[in-house]
Amino acid sequence: xxDDFEKQLQGAFQRKEPSPFFEARVLGxxxxxxxxxxxxxxxxxxxxxxxxxxxVVGSAWQHQRSERAREDxxxxxxxxxxxxxxxxxxxxxxxxxxxxxxx
Amino acid sequence: MKFAIPALLVVLPLAAQDVKMPAxxxxxxxxxxxxxxxxxxxxxxxxxxxxxxxxxPDEANVKRLVGGLKGIYxxxxxxxxxxxxxxxxxxxxxxxxxxPAWARIVGASSKKKGENSEIYLKTEGGQITGLAIIVxxxxxxxxxxxxxxxxxxxxxxxxxxxxxPKIDIGNxxxxxxxxxxKEDDK
Amino acid sequence: xxxxxxxxxxxxxxxxxRAQQSMVFSVAYHFLRDRASAEEVAQDVFLQLHKRFxxxxxxxxxxxxxxxxxxNRSIDYVRKRKSQGAVGLEDAxxxxxxxxxxxxxxxxxxxxxxxxxxxxxxxxxILRYQEDMMPEEIASALDMPVRTVKSHLxxxxxxxxxxxxxxxxxxx
Numbered sequence: 001x002x003d004d005f006e007k008q009l010q011g012a013f014q015r016k017e018p019s020p021f022f023e024a025r026v027l028g029x030x031x032x033x034x035x036x037x038x039x040x041x042x043x044x045x046x047x048x049x050x051x052x053x054x055x056v057v058g059s060a061w062q063h064q065r066s067e068r069a070r071e072d073x074x075x076x077x078x079x080x081x082x083x084x085x086x087x088x089x090x091x092x093x094x095x096x097x098x099x100x101x102x103x
Numbered sequence: 104m105k106f107a108i109p110a111l112l113v114v115l116p117l118a119a120q121d122v123k124m125p126a127x128x129x130x131x132x133x134x135x136x137x138x139x140x141x142x143x144x145x146x147x148x149x150x151x152x153x154x155x156x157x158x159x160p161d162e163a164n165v166k167r168l169v170g171g172l173k174g175i176y177x178x179x180x181x182x183x184x185x186x187x188x189x190x191x192x193x194x195x196x197x198x199x200x201x202x203p204a205w206a207r208i209v210g211a212s213s214k215k216k217g218e219n220s221e222i223y224l225k226t227e228g229g230q231i232t233g234l235a236i237i238v239x240x241x242x243x244x245x246x247x248x249x250x251x252x253x254x255x256x257x258x259x260x261x262x263x264x265x266x267x268p269k270i271d272i273g274n275x276x277x278x279x280x281x282x283x284x285k286e287d288d289k
Numbered sequence: 290x291x292x293x294x295x296x297x298x299x300x301x302x303x304x305x306x307r308a309q310q311s312m313v314f315s316v317a318y319h320f321l322r323d324r325a326s327a328e329e330v331a332q333d334v335f336l337q338l339h340k341r342f343x344x345x346x347x348x349x350x351x352x353x354x355x356x357x358x359x360x361n362r363s364i365d366y367v368r369k370r371k372s373q374g375a376v377g378l379e380d381a382x383x384x385x386x387x388x389x390x391x392x393x394x395x396x397x398x399x400x401x402x403x404x405x406x407x408x409x410x411x412x413x414x415i416l417r418y419q420e421d422m423m424p425e426e427i428a429s430a431l432d433m434p435v436r437t438v439k440s441h442l443x444x445x446x447x448x449x450x451x452x453x454x455x456x457x458x459x460x461x
Contacts (some may be wrong), residue, residue: 004447005416005446005450005453006450007422008395008396008397008399009414009418009449010198010418010419010421011396012395012399012400012418013310013319013415013419014315014419015311015314015315015343015419016312016314016315016319016322017310017311017312017314018314018319018327018328018331019324019328020312022310022328022331022332023306023307025328025332026306026310026331026332026335026336027303027306029332029336030335030336033336033339033340034339037340038136038183038258041137042136042137042183045137045139045311047285047324049139051116051399056322058259059136059230069250072154074150075150075151075154076154078143078147078150078151078154079151079154079155081141081143081147081151082143082147082148082151082152082165082169082175083165083246083265083266084139084141084177084263085141085143085175085177086165086169086175086261086267087261087265087266087267087268088139088141088177088179088245088247089175089177089236089249089258090258090259090261090262090267091237091262091267091268091270092220092247093125093194093222093256093258093259093337093414094244094259094262094269094270095220095238095270096209096211096220096222096236096238099211099213099218099220099257099269101213216343
């Protein structure tokens, strides 16, 4: 049970409202944050895809030189695609495990 | 967590892709903000394997895992807005996975979040011959088909190796999370 | 094996923001005693909430998390400003726009006195008397032992009573 002084304290600490535009400012900031996060995720995927593209471009240059050089590039490209596929699959399986184990 | 699988693991020779990706998925590419499309048949997998080092333990492990595979196919779409694809887009695929050769070994869904994750294994004569994964949430659709003998946990456990993120099972985020997030905010 | 959750009425970030903005803002405001700073802290808290919104299973969980993060962010804000050499907000005058119609002079005096408390006891008092939280809940939110919370409450109340009595006569 609170005494009168404590009730006075409650009165001194009644909740206040923020400014009328606070809600709109927060929602705007949230949208910006979501955009930035998606851009960051896209950057990670783009980096992985760029590695494949770099291998493809390298393959085009080496293709003119020799069959062995061409095969080397194709192999690296295939390796990059394989790693990308395994990366996506591993992340998905980890998240499914997380969902199942969290229940 | 262990995925329930048959005891024997034997590689069988197979055709390239044992789950046909529905043609209607192609039209989703125009709506998606991010598309990943990886198609590796047996020949490409063997070629990639030759470029995995036997001396690097991680690459040697991957080489062993993929050695018997006949195909790896990944289609992943990310959308800016919800409702850019419908459950019927995936229904043709699910119909294929209802055949007797396939068994759904994991299904986890959240109606509240609109998320659904499924893992299917194909077995023939008691041996694993294929793996299919379908993951849907309101802004993402991912379909993975691996042809050949593979255990899901072997790929899952690649997390933390070869640049593959290891998801912290406790909070579902990669371990290299933003340092600004404070532990005491949880 | 299949697990699923039945959908309750969908809780949206916007609805939580509308319902809880007053609470979050007030915790920061009563601590910092500056509207602009309090809105800055409150906005930061809601941005953090949005990042993790899907992790919350209940309104009670959200409310507790918001109180906890608002408290900690407010304390961090003051410490950061101090380390940057800014004037301590506890020395700032109470804004005149937020007086109460009744006992407004006493309320202003109380707010000034509470503002003079060190950070942790100050936040303990705000969570107790603004949010009506029990000492155990406050201990969990501020990550301190329950006995420390009770000690802060006891000492702060004693100090406030004594100073109010001296400056204004018996108001109990």
